[in-house]
Amino acid sequence: MDHKETIQRLRTKWIRQSVGSFVLVLTGITLLCLLLINIWLPDDMHIVLVTVGIVFILATGLFYYRRQRRHITPINTARFINRNYEYLEESTELLLANETQLSLLEKLQRRRIAGRFQTIHSELRTPNVLKRSMAIFMLCLLMSVVLWFVILNNKLEHSNADASIGTEQSTREGDQTSWNKLPSIKRAMLTIRPPAYTRIKEHKTDDLHIKAPIGSMLFWEIEFTESIKSANLQLHNGNNIALVQRSKSNTYLASLELKAQGFYQLIFTSENDSIKQSDYYKMELINDTDPEIMVKDMPLFLRLDHDSLEMIKLSALISDDYGIRHARIIATVSKGSGESVKFREQKLNFDQSFANERSIQVTRDLSFKALGMEPGDELYFFLEAFDNRAPNPNRGRTEMYFIALKDTAEYVTIADGGLGVDLMPDYFRSQRQIIIDTEKLIADKHKISREEFKQRSNALGYDQKMLRLKYGQYLGEEAESGIAIDDAAEAQEETHDEAEETPDEHHHEHEEHSEQTDPDQENNEDELLAAYIHAHDTEEEFTYHAESIKQKLRKALAIMWDSELHLRLFDPNSALPYEYDALDLIKEIRMHARIYVQRIGFEPPPLKPHEKRLSGDLDEIQNLNTLSASEREEIFPYLKTTLLILEDLGNDHFKVTSEQQIILQKAGQELASEALKTPGKYLKTLMYLKQLSDNSIERNEVPEALKTIKNACLEIIPDNQPEPFMQHQNMDTLLRTYLKFLEENSN
Amino acid sequence: MRYFCNILLIASLLLLILQPVYLQSYKPFSAILLTNGFNVADLDSLQATGTNRQIFSNLEGLKLKNHQAQYIPDFFYLNRKFPLLDSLIILGNGVPESSLSAVKQDYVHFIGSEPPEGIVDLRYNTEIALTDTLQISMTYNKPVEGKHLLKLGSDEGIAFDSIIVEGMGEQMVKLKTLPRVPGRLTYRLTVENETGDLLTSEIFPVVVNDIQQMQILIVNSFPTFELKHLKNWLERKGNGLAMRHQISKDKYRYEFINRQKASLSLLDKELLRQFDVLMIDAGSLSSLSKRERNNIRNTISDTGLGLLILGDGQLENQVTVRRVREFYSGLQLKSVGHDQITSNEFGTETPMILYNWPFEIVGSWNADVLINANGNYVAKQHLGLGMVGINLISKSYHLLLEGKTREYSLLWSKILNEVSRREQKQNYWNEASVLAFVNEPLELQLTSNESRPIGIAENSAGLDYKFYLQEDVHIPQLFHGKIWPDSTGWLRINTEKDSMDHKWVFIQSDTAWLDLRLARQLYHNRLLGNRAQQSLVRQEVPNDKMKKVPISNWWFFIVFVMAAGTLWLEPKL
Known part of the structure; x- marks a missing residue:
């Protein structure tokens, strides 16, 4: 047998075994490393990773093989044999050499060990590292399998949590080795308990967006897949509500009373201090509105005769969103006028009772007598209702309603602008009332008894007399007068017309009185007396009005006397024409007293500002100096800066610096204040803004995030108003020269 | 002898300096320049008139069926390579404005393409005060029937003002809005047709100055x-x-x-x-x-x-x-x-x-x-x-x-x-046109009390560079300058000594406002074409023209060397 061949075979085997063991160990370690690298890479990189691994193993194996071929030479193999087999006497290399080239001694030695070699050639073994390599490989394989299952589990949990509740992000920087072991939310339940008075039942929902009446109690129940360190609800106003763990379980509870609308977010910290945040959820408020009251068939202002109605029926519909607890009428009666007016307020309840109904029809009769009202009094009232909100009920009320009872002695107000002063006394206005009463008496003639008819007619006659006497006082007549006075008044008027030239002058005309010769004997007494007494109350000296007014007034008195006559004779039908005539005359008197003059404007003297101005003594007046500073009004400054930051960001580069983070956070606050006004509108924008500022945004979400934030900024930031500002100009020597030339030549 | 050589020496030296020329007659030639948007039918009909015209084009890689066009990158190249070119007919959209000054030919005719659809003219104040209304007057060309909606808004699609353009042809249109904040703002102008398709979307910048109280x-x-x-x-x-x-x-x-x-x-x-x-x-x-x-x-x-x-x-x-x-x-x-x-x-x-x-x-x-x-x-x-x-x-x-x-x-x-009094600024900058584009010349005018002001331009990346200004020939305190911005975005311009009185100019990309720029180019090329002294019907080029040909300096140099050599050698002989 060729010993050389044997040694060669041994060498080949040795090379194979060493390369094999190397490749086994390398494969195991590579597998482990690739699995670890796979944690940070996305799933679509698997194939790349595997390819890289295979190529790496093959290349390294090939390299190692070549190295071993160079290293494990036949001589080295022979030396290896020498080391392991002593009785070959360190001469195995001789078997490799060409016999013809050996010396005699070497040939002898060669023959000597050839036989020995023959005996041991079947026992020759290479260094056995394969077993050890296999063990290492198996160990690496086992570790890889364990690691593989852990990763797989983590990914499954990840996808389950994403399906049930928003997006979870790890915001802790530097803590990247344990992201795949973070806990997630298994179940979330929200219980909404509206206030008791709303009578809305408590209900549970797994939708964390809230829309509930104000004052509702909210209870969250969040169950996590693993134990966590802490969990909080972060509200829009920065307040944090800590979730409380339920007795050593992974369930956490929190409660809150809904008082304001806004939005909130769930933030929890895992055992390894990684922080996760959920999406934003809105909190929308349903306000409890005031009760509404609708009064039926009641005008705001009602003027009634004193005996036309004794009561009015008030009817109203009261409604509320949750229930009405109580309603009433607040009535105020006013008596008198001027400085002696008195008010008395009363609270009146409705006939119906309220049992927290949402809508109820109420009625109430308002009796004037019960309210203590008399002719001339006024009633002001309004309705108010309270709903069943606790603790502070809402109140609704109506407009103020006015009911006025006409006075019997009331006269028509005259707006007599010409005179400026209303010379007519108040009692001039009752002639119309007498007419009304007379007409009423005529109308009631058949309804009432004879006695009553006569009584009322006599009373009207008396009223007419009193009116006549009061008018007569203007003409200087005494309080009590009769027919005689009236005649005397007419006679005196005739003589007065002839004698008097200036009717407005007040002078004694005793001579005229004395010169008058009245054939009527009744007047002689007055004439005799007139000579000795000062008759200041006679019509000649009466000079308040022009003569025609006096005539008319006298005529009116005479007609009133006729009217009184017929009324006292229980003949109101005959008295009525006289009453109308008297009224017409009185109206004429009023109209007659009006003076129509052209309005003359007040013409002030002309001003001379140039002469007068700046001519005063100003020694004590100091110059005034004021210094102030105000900041230029800037609207949404951080949102504007955010727009600029977004210009620089893109799909490839979306990491922000620390300065930009601060700006984005402040922009988030500005955006939050706008989001409060319209709950639910900018929640997604807020989420993206927060992710961008924390540098926790996923690459595939960047385009959508940039678009959403930019859209929101452009919606919120108003257009810039035009304003004056410093302009820039490129002024070179040529232009300067030209402008100077223009200036010189224009002069 | 020495005397004669001295005269020759001095004369040759003088002539070297003075560079005399002599007149030579030549036969000039005419050419056709094809630019972007040219009509092949126009080219065919021109060549069919019989006059032999060479064809040039600034369109790289242009291949024509029946004609051969030589590529020229710009007019400077044309003048250098063909100094004898006297008559030129330009077809198409014409040459860029920056190249027009290089047109030296005496006879230039411009047969331009039709004005483009869209905004062909734009006028507005690039700098206004916070309380002023931003009023934009433009000429909108609509060669087709139908209604077009012009909208002025932001990059995110928020609309401030809009108007519907009906009918055909060029129409004057006015839009206005009120800026809410001071600063450098960019608005977007979009054009949509009846079906809601976006035809044009352009940025135009405005500098809104905050107001100063009196x-x-x-x-x-x-x-x-x-x-x-x-x-x-x-x-x-x-x-x-x-x-x-x-x-x-x-x-x-x-x-x-x-x-x-x-x-x-x-x-x-x-x-x-x-x-x-x-x-x-x-x-x-x-x-x-x-x-x-x-x-x-x-x-x-x-x-x-x-x-x-x-x-x-x-x-x-x-x-x-x-x-x-x-x-x-x-x-x-x-x-x-x-x-x-x-x-x-x-x-x-x-x-x-x-x-x-x-x-x-x-x-x-x-x-x-x-x-x-x-x-x-x-x-x-x-x-x-x-x-x-x-x-x-x-x-x-x-x-x-x-x-x-x-x-x-x-x-x-x-x-x-x-x-009220007008505040005089130390330095007052003005730009020649309302819009500026990257890699295109931006002409600036400065009215300054400084004796030799040096301009500084700083781009959005914070890099700045100096540029130099030329004093006006007639008006002292008036200076002209030209820069070529190399990056888009806001460019701040001020003098080296005074950074308070500065000017902001927004540099747009070279693909912006193509219609407007094309319309302007057509307009300026038409102005150039009006310089033509003869019409195309008659022969536009005279038969013979005289040109000045300089005498080669070598002659004078040789004479100079020979004279000097003689003077040197003569004592030795």
């Missing part, structure tokens, strides 16, 4: 509601104000807002230099001393201060008018019987109602009307480097009270902006 000095005879509201409005906008009202004889009220106190009792040059606008009513201006009036006039003329004269009742006085004419030369006022005017100056929904003093400014050649209200009530004119304006509107504050804040802002912004 310093305003107000002097008036007595406080008025008009000035009070104006003062409050200016204060809200952050402007610096100094006011002097006369409240009585020698008694004044001084107000300083958003600035430090100053002595306003005397209007001297030092004080006036601190302000950008002086607002003064006619009466107060008339009552100023001659010295103060001169100070104002000189400051306006020398430093560019703006003067706004507010009308008042004193304009009835001829002395006042004369004093106002010292500033607003040639002022002629015409009495009017109304005190209310309406203006459509700003295109508001309803005409703006204003109240005026009973005067109207009679127009003159050197005055600009600022507010048109069926008459001239606000006008301005130059006075040296500054502006003088006259405002005959007596009351405008009612617009504020009526809630028409925008109209009020438009009115007073225009008046003050037109009249």
Whole structure:
């Protein structure tokens, strides 16, 4: 047998075994490393990773093989044999050499060990590292399998949590080795308990967006897949509500009373201090509105005769969103006028009772007598209702309603602008009332008894007399007068017309009185007396009005006397024409007293500002100096800066610096204040803004995030108003020269 | 002998330096240059006219059926290799603009291809102020039927303005938007057809400058509601104000807002230099001393201060008018019987109602009307480097009270902006075209007070390089330069000594705005073609031309050597 061949075979085997063991160990370690690298890479990189691994193993194996071929030479193999087999006497290399080239001694030695070699050639073994390599490989394989299952589990949990509740992000920087072991939310339940008075039942929902009446109690129940360190609800106003763990379980509870609308977010910290945040959820408020009251068939202002109605029926519909607890009428009666007016307020309840109904029809009769009202009094009232909100009920009320009872002695107000002063006394206005009463008496003639008819007619006659006497006082007549006075008044008027030239002058005309010769004997007494007494109350000296007014007034008195006559004779039908005539005359008197003059404007003297101005003594007046500073009004400054930051960001580069983070956070606050006004509108924008500022945004979400934030900024930031500002100009020597030339030549 | 050799020596040396030439007649030839987009039918018909023309092409690897085209990389190569080429017919899209200066031929005809579909012309201000409206005017060529939607928006697809282009042919289109923030912004212009397919999507950049507030000095005879509201409005906008009202004889009220106190009792040059606008009513201006009036006039003329004269009742006085004419030369006022005017100056929904003093400014050649209200009530004119304006509107504050804040802002912004001082920059950069592209020349113009400014260009990666500028032949302080940007993105340009007055230019990729660039190239090639002195119908090339041929320097050198050699050898013999 060729010993050389044997040694060669041994060498080949040795090379194979060493390369094999190397490749086994390398494969195991590579597998482990690739699995670890796979944690940070996305799933679509698997194939790349595997390819890289295979190529790496093959290349390294090939390299190692070549190295071993160079290293494990036949001589080295022979030396290896020498080391392991002593009785070959360190001469195995001789078997490799060409016999013809050996010396005699070497040939002898060669023959000597050839036989020995023959005996041991079947026992020759290479260094056995394969077993050890296999063990290492198996160990690496086992570790890889364990690691593989852990990763797989983590990914499954990840996808389950994403399906049930928003997006979870790890915001802790530097803590990247344990992201795949973070806990997630298994179940979330929200219980909404509206206030008791709303009578809305408590209900549970797994939708964390809230829309509930104000004052509702909210209870969250969040169950996590693993134990966590802490969990909080972060509200829009920065307040944090800590979730409380339920007795050593992974369930956490929190409660809150809904008082304001806004939005909130769930933030929890895992055992390894990684922080996760959920999406934003809105909190929308349903306000409890005031009760509404609708009064039926009641005008705001009602003027009634004193005996036309004794009561009015008030009817109203009261409604509320949750229930009405109580309603009433607040009535105020006013008596008198001027400085002696008195008010008395009363609270009146409705006939119906309220049992927290949402809508109820109420009625109430308002009796004037019960309210203590008399002719001339006024009633002001309004309705108010309270709903069943606790603790502070809402109140609704109506407009103020006015009911006025006409006075019997009331006269028509005259707006007599010409005179400026209303010379007519108040009692001039009752002639119309007498007419009304007379007409009423005529109308009631058949309804009432004879006695009553006569009584009322006599009373009207008396009223007419009193009116006549009061008018007569203007003409200087005494309080009590009769027919005689009236005649005397007419006679005196005739003589007065002839004698008097200036009717407005007040002078004694005793001579005229004395010169008058009245054939009527009744007047002689007055004439005799007139000579000795000062008759200041006679019509000649009466000079308040022009003569025609006096005539008319006298005529009116005479007609009133006729009217009184017929009324006292229980003949109101005959008295009525006289009453109308008297009224017409009185109206004429009023109209007659009006003076129509052209309005003359007040013409002030002309001003001379140039002469007068700046001519005063100003020694004590100091110059005034004021210094102030105000900041230029800037609207949404951080949102504007955010727009600029977004210009620089893109799909490839979306990491922000620390300065930009601060700006984005402040922009988030500005955006939050706008989001409060319209709950639910900018929640997604807020989420993206927060992710961008924390540098926790996923690459595939960047385009959508940039678009959403930019859209929101452009919606919120108003257009810039035009304003004056410093302009820039490129002024070179040529232009300067030209402008100077223009200036010189224009002069 | 020596004398003769000396003469020969000196003469040959001189001739070596002077390089004399002699005229030689030659027969020039004409050629056809094929460029991208050429029509083979045009080539065939040209060659069929009988004139023998050589065919060149700048299209590498071009193979023609019936013709042979020689490739030339550019015009410089053509001029070098074929200096006798005199007549050239260019077919296709023409040569790039940067090569046009190399065209030396006397007879050039350009038979260009059709203008491309899309935006063929674009005009807008690349640099605007924050309160300005970005207005883009463009010419859109649509050779096919159908509707195209042009949209101006952002990279993220947010649309600011849009317009539908119908019909065929070239149409003028305008789009506009209001920028919300200052800074370097890029907008995107997209074109879609009726089916929603995206035809074009281009970026165009705008630099929006933040605004800088003014310093305003107000002097008036007595406080008025008009000035009070104006003062409050200016204060809200952050402007610096100094006011002097006369409240009585020698008694004044001084107000300083958003600035430090100053002595306003005397209007001297030092004080006036601190302000950008002086607002003064006619009466107060008339009552100023001659010295103060001169100070104002000189400051306006020398430093560019703006003067706004507010009308008042004193304009009835001829002395006042004369004093106002010292500033607003040639002022002629015409009495009017109304005190209310309406203006459509700003295109508001309803005409703006204003109240005026009973005067109207009679127009003159050197005055600009600022507010048109069926008459001239606000006008301005130059006075040296500054502006003088006259405002005959007596009351405008009612617009504020009526809630028409925008109209009020438009009115007073225009008046003050037109009249106020213009800030002079140390260095003022300008670029030749609105768009710049990578690896294409960008021509720049600089107006600078520096004696020898050196330009610095810094790209978005932070790498900068120097470039040198050439002073204008006619105008001092005006320099020209050209750079070839090698990367896309924003490029900052400033001088070496001054980095404050810089210019931002956005460099686009070489695949951007292809339609526009092609249209421009066609346009410039057509301009070049208009230089042709004869038409194609007649023979375009004369029979014989004379050219200058330099005499070879070797002759002179040989003579020089022989003369020198003789002079050297002669003493030895």
